[in-house]
Amino acid sequence: MSVEEQARLLMEFIAARKKFFAAKRAEEQRNKPPTxxxxxxxxxxxxxxxxxxxxxxxxxxxxxxxxxxxxxxxxxxxxxxxxxxxxxxxxxxxxxxxxxxxxxxxxxxxxxxxxxxxxxxxxxxxxxxxxxLEIVPNDDSAVNIESLATKYPIVDWKTHILAEDIIYYQIIRADGSTKNYKIFSAMLDDFDRQDVLDLYRLVKERFETTSLEGYDRLLWGDLITLFEPSEEDEIWKTQQDYTLISWKLYDSCGVHLLLMNTGCSIHMLVEKKYPLTQEMLSRMLSGRLEVDHECEMAFELLRFTRSQLKK
Known part of the structure; x- marks a missing residue:
């Protein structure tokens, strides 16, 4: 068998797996009892x-x-x-x-x-x-779905600085497996809600005993904005100065993300209310919510955002 044929068969296999797991996740979402x-x-x-x-x-x-x-x-x-x-x-x-x-x-x-x-x-x-909604398929969706079903809990994390522009977080699980991520947003494709909670707990425990600096403090900033939003935080006070580039939902962990023109990212839990201004809520709804597949969580998030804009 030639290299081209092997590559074609591999691509067909990957496409079939993606379709199977995407259909499986969609069916699970449909069968969930009403909230x-x-x-x-x-x-x-x-x-x-x-x-x-x-x-x-x-x-x-x-x-x-x-x-x-x-x-x-x-x-x-x-x-x-x-x-x-x-x-x-x-x-x-x-x-x-x-x-x-x-x-x-x-x-x-x-x-x-x-x-x-x-x-x-x-x-x-x-x-x-x-x-x-804007459907943006995730090329790694099949792999992620499979890993979510078989993964072990997060037990530790480390920050590695190899050079000024080569910095990454290492996430360590209970079975000894690890995976590296450049930013917190990149973790959300692989994480479920428990992973997000575990990482928040681990970083908070270290923050309470150690003074976090640099890249560690950046991760803590993302997590505290997610779980402990305060109107006094600079990110909420200056939101009017940002141009919203995209609004994305990670339904595996129930987190949505606002990406601004400055490169700043605001992470939020789908069911939690945050100090967003009416103007920012309007910008979110005037664009489209990016998802990798149609799901009830996306519809609930849109309804929730609309209800805040009407108040």
């Missing part, structure tokens, strides 16, 4: 369209309070029976069987209409959100 945020949104949508509620009714209310409101509205809608005509009432026998049948039919019709209406609304919203 409280998803349930809350559906309940609020139902109440607005079926019971005439306004958005201000839901503002500041907890999930349990919304659930109580929904249960009450749902019962009122399902218990509603249109008034029969005089002639219809005369035809109802003393047993009340006709009224009961009419009530059941009414509930069934209202239920079907509600489901259809909700599906149309969900499909319309999903199409709108899809337009805000």
């Amino acid at each position: 409280k945020a998803e349930q809350r949104k559906k309940m609020c949508t139902y109440m607005k369209h079926m019971a005439g509620y306004k958005d201000k009714k839901f503002k500041g209310k907890s999930f349990d309070a919304i659930k109580q409101m929904f249960d009450k509205a749902y019962k009122q809608v399902n218990d509603f029976v249109p008034m029969d005509t005089e002639s219809s009432r005369k035809k109802v026998d003393s047993s009340g069987k006709k009224a009961e049948s009419s009530k059941k039919r009414t509930r069934a019709v209202l239920g079907e209409e509600s489901v259809k209406k909700q599906k149309v609304e969900d499909d319309a919203e999903k199409a709108e959100l899809k337009a805000c």
Whole structure:
């Protein structure tokens, strides 16, 4: 077999693995149970369209309070029976069987209409959100998916400075395996949420006993911005001076990243609120969120960002 044929077969094998693992991850995302945020949104949508509620009714209310409101509205809608005509009432026998049948039919019709209406609304919203995504396939996605399923926890990290322009972080796992990264952002393709938490804990423990400097302090800055954001930090105070280059989601670890024209990167957890200005939120939504595949986490992040912009 020639070298060209071997190379072609290798490329086909890699492409097949990428497709298989991408499909597997997409299926896992689809099969995930709905989050409280998803349930809350559906309940609020139902109440607005079926019971005439306004958005201000839901503002500041907890999930349990919304659930109580929904249960009450749902019962009122399902218990509603249109008034029969005089002639219809005369035809109802003393047993009340006709009224009961009419009530059941009414509930069934209202239920079907509600489901259809909700599906149309969900499909319309999903199409709108899809337009805000930019799919940027990751060439190493298959390898990363496989490693996430078999990897060991992070137990240590080291910074290596070989020359002024050759600096990297070495991530060490419990099985003794290591991998090198130039910057924190590069780790996110390989990390899951537990990896991010473990690294934050390790760096914080060292920071509490040792004065971090140089490249170590840069890593600590990325992590403290991610987990302990403060409006007093310079990165938030000067955000208006930056031009947003890209907005990217790493769904394997639930982190999204803002890359600025200065080379500065702001890392954020998808479910956490940060001191972003309305102008920056607007810039994020006016562009597109970069993902390597379509996923529910991306849709939730877009909804969450929109909700902050409206406040």
